[in-house]
Amino acid sequence: MGMMDGLLGMVFGSGGTALRETAEVFRENAEAGAAREASQRAAALAQFAQEFARAPVSRFDRLVDSLNRLPRPALAFGTLALLVSAMTSPEWFAARMTGLALVPEPLWWLLGAVVSFYFGARHQTKGQDFQRQLAAAFAQGSRLAVETAETAQTSPATRDGNAALDEWRSRLG
Structure with a gap:
């Protein structure tokens, strides 16, 4: 019996971690990948918020x-x-x-270029303003989420007996 335990312990490790670590060589851990992706998105949006601050x-x-x-x-x-x-x-x-x-044709071309550049620049400016507003809203939302999570951790009085909500709050913190 001891020999089988030793052999299985070598193959699977104590607690089964060796098999899991070997599998992660060939396939990414989905949970860890999702966490990395979420942190990268949050960092990118925080950078946008700084870049487009007005x-x-x-x-x-x-x-x-x-x-x-x-x-x-x-x-x-x-x-x-x-x-x-x-x-x-x-x-x-x-x-x-x-x-x-x-009116000569080259003057029409010049007028078309001026109008196109004017409206193109205006479109770009409005798009950048929208991105600034979006980044600011995200930054505000991130601050609120952090404050909510801190409040939920520090004051147990906010627990209302909802198991799913309590689990969600514990994952935030």
Whole structure:
């Protein structure tokens, strides 16, 4: 009996850890992998929060932001005004369209490039602002989760007899 115990102990280790460690050479431990991935995501989002943190804006910044909001509504309302003017004053509209037909093609290309770059930059700026807000919300949520976990650990009075909730809280801490 002692010889079998010794042989099985050599193969499986005492407590079965040798077999598990050997299997982990060929296949990743899913629980440890998930924990590593979660910590990497949290670190990346914390880095984003620092990167996209915004300084307070000055009056000049607010003025420029206000001016940057004007072109899109102006283009939309201007197009509607042209449609209305075509219906109410066809002669005036025809004269304006004749003038536009005389604009050389390279100038149209230049206008298209300027408008494209303006709206492209605006799209990028709005996307970055959204990422900043998302990172700030994540950072705020992380702080709340840590505070909640600390509170749950320090005050046993918060336990309400819900076994699943108690287990979840113990995993947080």
